[in-house]
Amino acid sequence: MKRSLEHIEYKEDTEALAKFAKALAHPTRIAILKYLENQSCCFTGDLVDVLPISQSTVSQHLKELKNAGLIQGELKPPKIKYCINQDNWKTAKTLFQQFFD
């Protein structure tokens, strides 16, 4: 490939902010998070009902938000309850605030 073989490193805060921004870089994920902010928590199925995309795609977006640390899932068999991860949410909020002055 033509891309650099070694991963380019930036400052920790820069990388962290970019990572959070990436998690927010799709309207579906924004919609999910807005929904979670209102409901505080919800099940995957609730989102599937609300969003205009398939269940598997919703699940994939949830996975990304989970990987970014913005949400967390709790087993409530047979469902899974998703909530915002308040700690990381606060971290993201702070990073964006600092960034925008």
Next chain:
Amino acid sequence: MKRSLEHIEYKEDTEALAKFAKALAHPTRIAILKYLENQSCCFTGDLVDVLPISQSTVSQHLKELKNAGLIQGELKPPKIKYCINQDNWKTAKTLFQQFFD
């Protein structure tokens, strides 16, 4: 293709926020904007000196930031002076603030 033929629509604010987030979704672009925040303005060459990537790649990232409306270029022959677009910056700031409560 397997993806939906029609573009899925979300609320205007949701789309706008996702678009700004996408522009911020790469550490290089965060680094560029941070640099611009300090300097208020700079030339492309300044960024090429500072960043660990090639000139063409820097230019590409600048283009994306310009497309997102976060920066603007002004011809200062033979250079181009880039500054933050204060209006859109404020819009983005507000959107993120509202989003994070």
Next chain:
DNA sequence: AAAACCTATCGTATATTTGCGATAAACATT
């Protein structure tokens, strides 16, 4: 006019993202 300088764009290669249907996995209920 020629040379030098600065930046954007083109062409290319690769990686990642997005989306779907199908299927699997986990658990509860019957």
Next chain:
DNA sequence: AATGTTTATCGCAAATATACGATAGGTTTT
């Protein structure tokens, strides 16, 4: 044990993003 419910994952296809070198298009300087 069999069935139903719910969600994650797999496999695939297409679009988008990332990166580079080479080149083109301006402008200034010589």
